[in-house]
Amino acid sequence: MNENVRNPSEDTVIRAENLDLTFETTDGPVHALKGVSLDIQRGDFVSFIGPSGCGKTTFLRCIAALETPAGGTLTVNGMTPEQARKSRAYGYVFQAAGLYPWRTIAGNIKLPLEIMGFSRDEQEQRVKNVLQLVDLEGFGGKYPWQLSGGMQQRASIARALAFDAEILLMDEPFGALDEIVRDHLNEQLLALWARTGKTIGFVTHSIPEAVYLSTRIVVMSPRPGRITDVIESPLPKERPLDIRDSQAFLEVAHRVREGLRAGHSYDD
Amino acid sequence: MRKTFPVITVLLVITAIWYLGSWRMNTPWALQQAARAEQTLTTGELFKATMQQDRPRLPAPHQVVSELWKSTGAMVQRGKAFSKRSLIYHGAITLGSTLTGFALGVFIGILGAVAITYSRVMEMSLMPWAIVSQTIPIVALAPMIIVLSNAVGIESRAVPKAIISAYLCYFPVLVGMVKGLNSPGTEQLDLLKTYNAGVAASFFKLRLPASMPYLFTSLKIAIAAALVGTIVGELPTGAISGLGARILIGDQFGTPLAIWAALFAAAILAGVLVTLLGLAQGLVLKRMGMAR
Numbered sequence: 001m002n003e004n005v006r007n008p009s010e011d012t013v014i015r016a017e018n019l020d021l022t023f024e025t026t027d028g029p030v031h032a033l034k035g036v037s038l039d040i041q042r043g044d045f046v047s048f049i050g051p052s053g054c055g056k057t058t059f060l061r062c063i064a065a066l067e068t069p070a071g072g073t074l075t076v077n078g079m080t081p082e083q084a085r086k087s088r089a090y091g092y093v094f095q096a097a098g099l100y101p102w103r104t105i106a107g108n109i110k111l112p113l114e115i116m117g118f119s120r121d122e123q124e125q126r127v128k129n130v131l132q133l134v135d136l137e138g139f140g141g142k143y144p145w146q147l148s149g150g151m152q153q154r155a156s157i158a159r160a161l162a163f164d165a166e167i168l169l170m171d172e173p174f175g176a177l178d179e180i181v182r183d184h185l186n187e188q189l190l191a192l193w194a195r196t197g198k199t200i201g202f203v204t205h206s207i208p209e210a211v212y213l214s215t216r217i218v219v220m221s222p223r224p225g226r227i228t229d230v231i232e233s234p235l236p237k238e239r240p241l242d243i244r245d246s247q248a249f250l251e252v253a254h255r256v257r258e259g260l261r262a263g264h265s266y267d268d
Numbered sequence: 269m270r271k272t273f274p275v276i277t278v279l280l281v282i283t284a285i286w287y288l289g290s291w292r293m294n295t296p297w298a299l300q301q302a303a304r305a306e307q308t309l310t311t312g313e314l315f316k317a318t319m320q321q322d323r324p325r326l327p328a329p330h331q332v333v334s335e336l337w338k339s340t341g342a343m344v345q346r347g348k349a350f351s352k353r354s355l356i357y358h359g360a361i362t363l364g365s366t367l368t369g370f371a372l373g374v375f376i377g378i379l380g381a382v383a384i385t386y387s388r389v390m391e392m393s394l395m396p397w398a399i400v401s402q403t404i405p406i407v408a409l410a411p412m413i414i415v416l417s418n419a420v421g422i423e424s425r426a427v428p429k430a431i432i433s434a435y436l437c438y439f440p441v442l443v444g445m446v447k448g449l450n451s452p453g454t455e456q457l458d459l460l461k462t463y464n465a466g467v468a469a470s471f472f473k474l475r476l477p478a479s480m481p482y483l484f485t486s487l488k489i490a491i492a493a494a495l496v497g498t499i500v501g502e503l504p505t506g507a508i509s510g511l512g513a514r515i516l517i518g519d520q521f522g523t524p525l526a527i528w529a530a531l532f533a534a535a536i537l538a539g540v541l542v543t544l545l546g547l548a549q550g551l552v553l554k555r556m557g558m559a560r
Contacts, residue, residue, distance in 0.1 A: 066458050085464055092462040094455045102477045102556040111473065112463045143557045163463075 013077060013167060013199050014040040014063055020071035021058060031224030032058040033069065038218060038227065040201065042166075045193055047202045047210035048218045049256060050263070055225020056203045056218075060169050063201065064092050076167070088116065090167035091160030095175045097152035099144040099159075106131070106140035109159045116163055130158040133192060150181040154188070161196070168200045175205065183241060186212055190239055207260075211235075211252045212244055219256055221263020229259035283329055287319075290328040294318035297325070327528050335529040355514070355533045362498050362511040363537060365426050369433020370494040374487065376434060377441025384442075385449040385475070386467075395446075402439050406432065406497065411504045425507055433497035437490035444486025448479025480556060484549035491541045499534060511537075 021033040033055045040046050048056035061067040062074055065081035076084035084090065091112075099108045106127045113123045131137050134154040144152055153173055160168060174182045186209060193200055204210050210217050211233070219229040234248055243249055298317035302309050309317065319328045327335075336355070343354040350357045380398065383390040410432050417428040452474050460470045502512025511534045518526035 061458075064462055066461060085462060088464075090462070092459065094459065096453075096455055098453075098455050098459055100474070100477065102480070102558050104557065115460070115463045115465045115469050115473070 011042045012039050013042050013044075014038070014201070015075045016059070016062075016072065017074075018072035019059070019062065019069045019074060021055075021062065021067065021069045033062070034224035034226050036072070036225070036227055038230070040199060040216075042199055043197050045200045045202065045213055045215045046218060047204055047214040047216070048220060049204055049207065049210045050220035050260065051205075051222055053222040053225065054220035054263075055222070056220050057171055058225065059220075060171055060201055060203055063167075064090060064169055088163050088165055090169050091163065091165040093153075093157055093160045093168065093170040093173045095172040097144070097149075097156040099152055099155055101144055104141050104143055105136065105147070105155045105158075108144070108155060109140075109162050112159060112163050118163075126162050130161045133161060133195070134158045135188065148181075149177055150185055153177065153185065157189075157192075161198075166199060168198045170200065170202045172203050172205065174209070182206075182209070187241055189213065194237065207253050207256050208244060211249055211256060212239060212241075217252070217256055219259035219263065221260070226263075228263040229255070231255055231259070286326075286329050290324065290326045291315055291318045293325040294321055297321060323522055323524055325524070327525050331525060332528045332532055335525040336532055339526075339529055340533070352509070355511070355529060358509055358511050358514050358530070359533050359537055361509045362495070362502065362534070365429040365498040365501070365510070366433055366491070366495045366537075366541075368426065368430040369497055370437055370491055372430060373434035373437035373490060373494060374441050377438040377486070377490070378445050378483075380438070380442045381445030381449055382471075384446050398439060398442055401435070406436060406500050407504070409435070410501050414501070414504075429498050429501035429507075429510075432501035433494045436497035436500075437494040440486045440489040440493060441483075444482045444489075445479055448482025448486075449475045451478045451482065477556065480552065481558065484545065484552070488542050488545050488549075491545055492538050495534065495538050495541065 016036055016038045019033045019036040021031075023030045023032050030053070032053075036055065036059060038059075048059065050056050058067055062069050063076060063081055065085045074081060077087070077089050079087065079089075099105070100111065103111065109127045109130060110123050113126060118126065127140060131140055134157055136151065136154055136158065139147065139151065139155075144155070147155065157168075157170075157173070174185050177185065189200075190213060192198075202210075202213060215233050217229075217231040217233065218227055219231065220226065221228045231252060233252055235243060235252065295314065295318055298309070298314055298321070301317070302314075318324070320331070321327075324331070339353065339355040343349055343351060343356065348354060350360070380390075380394055384394055410428075413431055413435075414425075414428040417431065422428065456474060456478075457470065460474060463469075465473070498510070499512035499515070502510040503516050507513040508517070511530050514530035515527050515534075518524065518530060
């Protein structure tokens with residue numbers, strides 16, 4: 001019934017069909033999601049792009065069981081989002097790194113591990129592994145305020161990776177960082193994705209960021225929040241930063257822009 | 269220490285103003301005495317006469333200091349540190365009740381804050397009463413608490429004093445801890461949800477540590493309030509020991525020097541307690557890595 005939903009297969013990690021969600025606010029109801037259907041395959045890097053209020057964050061939060069859709073079905077690894085959370089299916093990265101100032105970087109990464117009841121040795125081992133994964137070896141003993149914003153965000157990614165979730169959900173993780181740091185982190189994130197083969201859901205406001213990172217780009221528009229286009233990226237998996245000057249990159253970026261325009265996203 | 273000089277200057281100015289005040293306020297009495305003795309005083313003699321009266325309207329700083337010394341250090345030297353005339357004895361009585369009341373108040377305050385944080389009903393039912401409780405003048409309430417605790421058969425004066433003290437000091441702790449326990453933002457709480465964290469984990473790993481800076485700020489206000497509460501509790505009760513009792517007795521017997529010495533002893537005690545809490549705050553926050 002929708003071209004975004006392919007044939008169900010073993011590789012479908014996240015499957016959304018006809019999701020509906022309305023928030024009651026003082027200004028009246030806000031239709032955050034309407035008829036949103038999407039399949040995400042194992043190993044996909046899916047970006048959600050669109051203006052504020054298009055439901056991209058809400059969709060991500062539904063996957064993480066932080067919101068419950070009022071209508072439609074949503075499965076993560078074939079389970080309900082709630083069950084998926086209990087089976088540690090995903091790690092979530094917010095826009096703010098949100099590291100605890102009273103814990104060292106290593107202590108922060110241990111937080112989910114402590115809550116999930118990993119043994120001490122296992123905790124140490126995992127902290128070491130993920131610190132290496134995000135290029136923060138040697139910073140485990142530092143406190144968050146001793147690190148730059150970009151490093152803090154890398155630490156928060158490490159924290160999300162620590163318990164081996166298959167899915168990484170990222171809500172504008174680099175939104176608060178400057179462009180230079182952002183480029184660097186985008187490059188590192190791609191390298192991390194290539195190494196780990198995680199499935200990544202990535203919310204962003206930035207067209208270049210979405211095109212550079214993703215295998216699929218989901219263009220959304222507001223009022224009501226819906227999907228207007230899903231773009232399969234023709235770019236190769238290896239992506240040096242200067243791929244952004246290539247013809248193929250510009251074409252994808254153009255199509256994203258068109259999709260945003262079609263959704264009247266430039267009206268306000 | 270580049271700040272030493274300005275601080276000392278301010279201190280000197282305050283002392284100078286005080287001396288000026290003593291001189292002005294004690295002049296009428298000095299003149300009266302001189303007139304009675306049919307003497308005339310030169311300005312120098314008059315000034316001197318205002319500085320050494322037994323019952324001055326406003327004692328001069330050195331008189332207070334010497335009275336304070338007489339009732340503390342000098343007593344220690346004579347081996348009578350805990351005689352009933354010693355402010356150390358009375359200070360210890362007051363300190364005991366203050367600390368008991370403080371402990372009780374902090375316990376109640378934190379408990380209330382936890383209840384308010386986790387229950388909307390508690391927030392709506394507890395908070396208004398907490399605020400109302402602080403609008404009742406403690407001097408009106410203190411005698412009632414003492415009478416009531418007598419009525420239920422509590423003989424010891426320390427208990428009602430501690431209750432009054434706790435009554436005053438639970439409030440800043442309650443308010444501060446409600447703020448502190450709620451200081452983690454939605455993202456922080458959502459993050460814990462994604463780990464499937466339970467109530468206990470989110471309390472002990474997030475809310476409680478996040479509230480520490482708020483707790484210590486509240487504790488510093490609370491310990492001062494606890495001391496005031498204890499002193500007020502000692503005033504109307506016919507108590508004969510404690511700094512409050514010393515102030516009252518000094519008032520009744522017309523010995524302003526004793527009042528001022530007791531006042532200063534109370535102020536010094538408060539200063540020491542707040543300073544100790546400040547040190548504890550520094551240590552704890554540093555250990556937690558929250559001090560920069």
